Amino acid sequence: MTTTVASFKIDYHQFLDPEGKLLNPEQSPAIARDTRELTELYRLMSLVRSFDKKAVALQRTGKLGTYASCLGHEAAHIAIGSAMRPEDCLAPMYREYGAQMYRGVKMSEILLYWGGDERGNHFQHAPKHDFAWCVPIATQCLHAAGAALAFKLRGEPRVAVGVVGDGGSSKGDFLEAINAASAFDLPLVLVIVNNQWAISVPRSKQNKAQTLAQKALGGGLPGIQVDGNDIVACRWAMEKAIERARSGKGASVIEMLTYRLSDHTTADDARRYRPAAEVEEAWSREPLKRLRQYLTAEGAWDDIKEQQMQDECAKKVEAAVEEYLNTPPQPLAAMFSYLFKTLPHDLAAQKRRALEELQ
C-alpha cells in the first residue's frame, strides 16, 4: 500500500509587472494604493542606486577597497528594511544597503567598512542590535535565529530577519536556521534574495529544486516566492511574514527573485561567465523603472520631481563621500582595543610593543 503522506506547492506573487502595471488591482495589498509611501520608497531606492554607482566609481579610482554592489536589488532590500520595526533585528549578508539605510545606517559608514575601517560597523544611527555585515556565507541565518530565540525566551514582541542569497541557500547554516526556527517556533523571517548568480555559479547549478522557497517546507516552515523586482510584492510578503512571526505563529521563508545587474564585487568581472544578452534582458525587469512608471501613471511622480530628486541624491551621496574621505584614521591602539572588554595581559604587552615600534 502506498499513500501520499505529504505534498506541496509553492506560490509565486507579483503585483507590479515590469512595465509598472498593477496586476489585478482589486486584489492588491494596501501598500499598492499608498502612493505616498511608495514614493518615499522610490526615493530611497534611487538614493541607494546613486550611492552604489558612486561607490563603484570610488573603488575604480582607488578611493575605496573591494565593494559589493547592490545594483538591481533595491526593491528587495528596501522592502526588507521598511517592513521591520526599529526593535526588530536585521542580520544581513553584505550588500543589503537599502535595508540598512532604511534602518539608519549611514552611507559614510558603508564606505568606511569597504574602505577598510571597522568603524563602518558601529552604526551610529541604526539600531545597535542589528548585526554587522556578514561575509561567511549564510552564517547570519543562525545569528538571526539565535536573536529570535532570545526575543522569544524573554517574551519580547520582536522579530529577527536573516537575509541570504541563492548561493547561501545551499549552505547548512541556512537549512539549520530553518530547522531551528521550526523546532523552537521562532519569530524569524528568512529572506533568500535570489539574484541568480553566486559569483560565477548560476542558480541552475546550486541544485535542481524548482524553487529555493521550497527548502522551507523540508524543515516544516512555509515558503513563498515573490517577484524580487516588485517592491509591492516584496513589501507585502515581508509584512505578512513579520506579522506572522510577531504574533507567535512562527517563522517563514521568502524567496525574492531578482537579478544581480552588477559584477559580484568590484574585484569580479562577470563578463567572463555570463552572456551580455542575459544581463540586457534582466535590465528590462529592473525594479526602479517599473515603480517610477507606476507612480507616474498614478499621478504621484513626474520628470520634474525625478530631476529634483536625482540632484538631491547626488548631493547626499557627495556629502557622504566627503564625510568618509575626511574621517581621520583610527589610532593604532584600536587594533587591540575591542577584542575583549578588558585587555588581557598578553595583548596588553603586544599593544605596548606595537605602540613603541609603529607610532
Add this chain to the structure above:
Amino acid sequence: MAEITLLEAVTMALARAMEEDPAVLVLGEDVGINGGVFRATVGLQERFGEQRVIDTPLAEVMIAGLSVGLAAQGMKPVAEAQFMGFIYPMIDHIVCHAARLRHRTRGRMSCPMVLRAPFGGGIHAPEHHSESTEAMFAHIPGIRVVIPSSPARAYGLLLAAIRDPDPVVFLEPKRIYRWQKEEVDDNGEELPLDVCYVVRDGSDVTLVTWGASIKETLEAADQLAAEGISAEVIDVATIKPLDTETILESVAKTGRCVIVHEAARTGGMGGEIAAALADAGLWSLHAPVKRVTGYDTVMPLYKMEMKYMPGTKRVLNAVREVMEVS
C-alpha cells in the same frame, strides 16, 4: 561542604550561574532530560525548565550559530559540544563571529558565550570522542581557552567563564571527570581567567601541564620525590591568555622545565610555553626544555590510546634527561 568530583563541580557551577543570572541558559544535544551524556547538566532542566535548558536538534553548527545570536542579543548561552571531536563544524561560528563580534562592531555588540566540551582520551570511547585540539582555539584572537583540572578549579573557572563578557571555550578533561573528589564550597566565588596554578611546590624541575595529564604529572612528581628530586607542578588552567609569568618564576627557581600535554606535539601549546621560556627565561635554564606530548598521529582507537597519551614513565624519562644536564 560536600566532597565532589570535577563533573559535579561543573554541574554545581552551571546551577549557580543560572540561579544568579536569568540570562544564562544551557543548550546542546541531550543536555535536558538526559542531563548530558556525561551527566554534566543533570537536574538542570528539572530545576530551571525547558526554556533555559534546551535540547537542540542534532546540529552542531546550529548550536554554535544560535549561541552567537543569543549572546549578541543579551543572553548568556552556555553551549555544549557533546565531544570535542564534534566541535569542528562549530569552529566557523566561533572563529568568524564569537571571537570578533565585539571587534568587528567596535564594541557595539559582544558575544558573552561559553562553549563547553569534554575533551581528551582515556575513556575507551569510539573514534572522534578523544580529541585534544585546544591549541586550535588558543591560536584564535578574541577567545579565552580554559581547562580545569580539579573540582575546585572547575567550579571557579566555569563560573568566571560564564560571567565573563567575552567568549570562552571551556574544555573539560573527561578522563578525570570522576577521578578525585574535593571539598568545594558553592559560594559563587570565581577564579581568574588568566593565571596558572602552582599545585605542588618543588625546587629541582618545573612540570607544566593541563587537563587530564595532571594525573600522570602528579604521579611522576611523587615518584621523583621518592628518588630525591623535587618537582614543582603547574596546572596552566587558562591556556589563552597564557600566564607566562608564573611559569617563568618557577623556572627561575628550578632551572629546568618539562611540559606535558596530551595533544599532538606540532603546534601544541607546549611549543608556545617553550618559546616563552626561550624568549624570557633562557638564562635561568640549566637544561633544554622538554615536551612530553601526544604524537603527531591520529589519536588511536582505544586499545592503543594509553600508549599515545603521555604516561608517567614518559614524564619520568624526560625529567631524568633534563636532570642529567648540569
